[in-house]
Amino acid sequence: MKLQRNPAVPSTELNGEQVFMDLETGKYYSLKDSGLAIWQLLEAPQEEDSLYGQLAAEYGIAEAQCRQDSAPFIERLLAVGLLIRQAD
Numbered sequence: 001m002k003l004q005r006n007p008a009v010p011s012t013e014l015n016g017e018q019v020f021m022d023l024e025t026g027k028y029y030s031l032k033d034s035g036l037a038i039w040q041l042l043e044a045p046q047e048e049d050s051l052y053g054q055l056a057a058e059y060g061i062a063e064a065q066c067r068q069d070s071a072p073f074i075e076r077l078l079a080v081g082l083l084i085r086q087a088d
Contacts (some may be wrong), residue, residue: 002086003074004045009082020082028084034059035073045086048074 011020018027018039031039034055041054053075056066077083 002045003051003078003083004043005039005042006081006084010011022081029080032069038070038074038077040042042083047068 005061009020011018014031016036017030017032018036020031021027022029037050037055037058041051046052052063052067052070055070056063059066061069074083
């Protein structure tokens with residue numbers, strides 16, 4: 001299954017952060033550092049394994065460690081609706 005940005009959630013880059021507003025709840029979110037790197041890598045939908053591989057290479061860590069560190073954050077982005085899973 002592929003991960004992708006939720007096209008229904010507007011965002012903009014502001015001072016090195018990606019800022020979002022959930023129009024349904026009125027909540028604001030922002031991403032920076034590794035969270036912003038994940039967002040940028042998901043400019044186009046991609047498989048989770050590919051995402052973890054790219055992140056691991058970018059940060060010079062083992063893919064298993066990258067997955068362990070990043071998966072909870074990605075699940076949170078999915079839970080709040082900033083990311084969605086796309087069926088193949």
